Amino acid sequence: MSIIKLTLKEQPTVPLEAEVISPDTLATLSHQEICARPIYHGKRPCRVDDFFDVEGERSETLHLTGNLHKVRWIGRAMSRGSIQVSGNVGMHLGAQMTGGSIAVSGDASDWVGAEMQGGTIQVNGNAGGQIGGGYRGSLSGMNQGTIVIGGTAGLEVGLRMRRGTIVIGGLVRDFAGLQMKGGTIVMLGGAEIRTGAWMRRGTIISLKPIQMMPTFHYTSHYNPTFMNVYARHLATFGVELPCDSRQGSYARYSGDVSVPGSGEILVWNPSQSA
Numbered sequence: 001m002s003i004i005k006l007t008l009k010e011q012p013t014v015p016l017e018a019e020v021i022s023p024d025t026l027a028t029l030s031h032q033e034i035c036a037r038p039i040y041h042g043k044r045p046c047r048v049d050d051f052f053d054v055e056g057e058r059s060e061t062l063h064l065t066g067n068l069h070k071v072r073w074i075g076r077a078m079s080r081g082s083i084q085v086s087g088n089v090g091m092h093l094g095a096q097m098t099g100g101s102i103a104v105s106g107d108a109s110d111w112v113g114a115e116m117q118g119g120t121i122q123v124n125g126n127a128g129g130q131i132g133g134g135y136r137g138s139l140s141g142m143n144q145g146t147i148v149i150g151g152t153a154g155l156e157v158g159l160r161m162r163r164g165t166i167v168i169g170g171l172v173r174d175f176a177g178l179q180m181k182g183g184t185i186v187m188l189g190g191a192e193i194r195t196g197a198w199m200r201r202g203t204i205i206s207l208k209p210i211q212m213m214p215t216f217h218y219t220s221h222y223n224p225t226f227m228n229v230y231a232r233h234l235a236t237f238g239v240e241l242p243c244d245s246r247q248g249s250y251a252r253y254s255g256d257v258s259v260p261g262s263g264e265i266l267v268w269n270p271s272q273s274a
Contacts, residue, residue, distance in 0.1 A: 002059040004034065006052040008066025008087075014042040015090065016051060019073035023060040023081025023100060031057040060100075064089075069109065075102050078119070091128070094121045097145070110154065111135075116164070118144040122237060126151035129173070132166045132183075133159030140181060142166075148237045158185045161202070165230070167239055177204045180263060184230065186241065199256050199263035205230075207242070207268045216255035216265060223249050224266070247271060 004026055017040040020026070026034055034057060035049035048054060060081030064074070069088040076092060079099040088106035095114040102121045110128035113121045114135060127149045133156055134141035141161035152170035159175075162182045172191040180199035190208030196216065227243040227250075234241050242248060248270035255261055 003056050003061045003063055004059045005055040005063045005065070006048070007055075008051060008064075008068060008071070009053050010051050011067065012041055012051060012070045014070070016041055016071045017073055018048075018071050019076040020048065021062065021064070021071075021074045021083075022076060022078040023062060023083070024078050026062065027060045027081060028058060031055075033057075067106075069107070075100075078102075088125070089123075093123075094119070097121075107151070108149075112149070113142055113145065113147045113166075115140070116142045116145045116147075120146045120148075120237075122148045122150075124150045126170065127153050127168075129154030129156050130159050131157045131168075132161050132164065133157070134161075142183065146233075146237070148234075148239065152189070158183065158202075161185075165233070167234060167237070169239075177202065177263075180204070186230070186234070186239070188239070196256055196263060196265050198259050198261070200259055200261040202263050204263070204265045205241075205250075205268070206265070210265075210267060212253055212265070212267075213256065215258040216253040217257065219252045219254050221249045221251050221269065242268060242270075 020037045035054050037048045062083045065086045072090045073092045075083050075094040077096045081100045083102045085104040089108050091109040092111045094102045097119045098117040099119045104123040107125035108123045108127040112131045132142040142164045143162045145164045148167045150169045153168045153172045155173045156178045157176045160179045164183045167186040170189040172187050174192045175194050176191045177196045177199050180202040182202045185204045187206045191210050223245045231241040231243045250266040253265045
């Protein structure tokens with residue numbers, strides 16, 4: 001199978017704007033054309049081969065290698081193909097993507113999957129803030145797709161998201177689900193404070209105890225049937241979501257009533273015998 005390999009050969013001193021690194025842009029190009037595609041080192045225009053060793057051509061499969069923590073906009077608006085990153089990656093990974101898949105072996109920065117409309121992003125390490133969120137001034141965040149972060153996450157995860165699924169394996173910082181309008185956030189490692197602030201709709205699931213805001217009201221303990229659907233879907237990403245009543249149940253909280261909102265936060269309570 002044909003593949004395009006990009007290996008970082010020089011660490012940029014300022015952020016490198018590289019939205020051309022996408023299957024949509026590179027899939028039909030020859031090796032020479034890929035090398036000549038424009039990227040920006042700050043405000044200075046450069047070529048792809050000024051910073052990357054390039055192998056391959058005409059492929060929807062991209063493999064990036066190196067510490068790319070200063071390389072931004074990888075996979076922006078991609079609709080097909082796949083990107084695999086061996087290393088860390090910078091801001092705006094997979095922003096506004098509509099399809100395809102991105103996998104990162106290391107850490108990612110802020111705005112992973114911002115305003116995405118489809119596809120999947122999987123980051124094995126930690127990530128920054130505003131995962132799946134809407135940009136400042138935008139009315140909505142991600143609308144479809146799945147984002148899975150293996151480690152911790154920063155502020156405002158799922159900011160104004162409408163649909164889709166975000167899974168965080170480690171601790172999530174403040175304001176998870178801020179102004180959430182739909183979709184699902186799964187927090188395997190719990191969260192800090194102000195979870196679900198001003199949320200109108202959607203579901204936040206925490207497998208660890210979290211501090212609830214006073215604007216969320218306890219309603220019941222139960223095991224929702226839709227959790228079985230989530231569990232099957234997330235199992236394909238290696239994520240285990242408990243849904244067996246013999247293992248425990250979920251405490252349901254409704255809110256944020258200050259908006260007013262009809263969202264819900266489900267907090268897992270394992271049974272004593274589990």
